[in-house]
Amino acid sequence: MFFRGKKSLVMGRPASAGNRLLTALPPADLALLTPHLQKVSLEQDTVVIRAGDRRHHVYFPHSGAISFMLGLPNGETIATAVIGREGAIGALSVLGPSFLSSVTAVVRVGGTASQIPVSRFHAAYMKSGAIRHVVEAHTRSILMQFQHVSACNGLHSVEARMARWLLHLHDRTEGNNVLSLTQGTLSQLLGVRRTTVTQVIAKLRALGAIRSARRGLVEIDRARLEEATCECYDIIRSATDRIVPDEAVGSHLHLCVDRQTLRCMIVFELT
Numbered sequence: 001m002f003f004r005g006k007k008s009l010v011m012g013r014p015a016s017a018g019n020r021l022l023t024a025l026p027p028a029d030l031a032l033l034t035p036h037l038q039k040v041s042l043e044q045d046t047v048v049i050r051a052g053d054r055r056h057h058v059y060f061p062h063s064g065a066i067s068f069m070l071g072l073p074n075g076e077t078i079a080t081a082v083i084g085r086e087g088a089i090g091a092l093s094v095l096g097p098s099f100l101s102s103v104t105a106v107v108r109v110g111g112t113a114s115q116i117p118v119s120r121f122h123a124a125y126m127k128s129g130a131i132r133h134v135v136e137a138h139t140r141s142i143l144m145q146f147q148h149v150s151a152c153n154g155l156h157s158v159e160a161r162m163a164r165w166l167l168h169l170h171d172r173t174e175g176n177n178v179l180s181l182t183q184g185t186l187s188q189l190l191g192v193r194r195t196t197v198t199q200v201i202a203k204l205r206a207l208g209a210i211r212s213a214r215r216g217l218v219e220i221d222r223a224r225l226e227e228a229t230c231e232c233y234d235i236i237r238s239a240t241d242r243i244v245p246d247e248a249v250g251s252h253l254h255l256c257v258d259r260q261t262l263r264c265m266i267v268f269e270l271t
Helices: 091-095 118-127 129-155 158-170 183-190 194-206 222-228 232-243 259-268
Strands: 009-012 038-042 047-049 057-061 065-071 077-083 104-109 111-117 178-180 210-214 217-220
Touching: 038 057, 057 118, 065 183, 077 129, 077 158, 077 183, 091 118, 091 129, 111 118, 118 129, 129 158, 129 232, 158 178, 158 183, 158 194, 158 217, 158 222, 158 232, 183 194, 194 210
Parallel strands: none
Antiparallel strands: 009 038, 038 111, 047 104, 057 111, 065 077, 065 104, 178 217, 210 217
């Protein structure tokens, strides 16, 4: 397979600030999680959860970006979503031990996260309506992204799709215009051959959207990259911000999760 696993480095107990889902919890509900949260460093290319494996921890990113990768038996891959501090990894472990992830979660931009054992998270989930609401908001956000990425893959050019993924990753780099991405990684994200990646990079460079791409580093011009992408980028970013508002301390997350959505959530086995 194409993924290389690395261990996370435990850094001690975290504050909740940084991850939108944790920040949205009232103090009493957050207190159910805090004694069991540990801050970990996630290195680039770390496999956080592998498809088919049982989950042992739930991760709440504070920084960085993690892509959900769908792999086929022939070795081909494609990205289905990317999340950062607006989401979580492994939160659907609350559905029970039989729900195994159908995707592999890989760190694309290094950062930090709060990790909690699945058993501790499940116990808090059962006690707290606010934590259940946070999981529902996360589920709605990821399901929305899955749907739009699927449509984008079928309707838009590879150039527009690459620009969209680069923008999604750049949103989670805190302003760094140089992204550490090899052509192999871009090939995995897009589900295309490396030769296609080379051609697309050349086209985006001609537009001024990419200034350089060498030695595994991609320097972008954000304004021109936004011109090169499709409408899906704005749709996904705006919808995510509506569902999981930034700096949502004490606010009520916008939730519209009905039974049908929850059934879809189970079928997709998102994370």
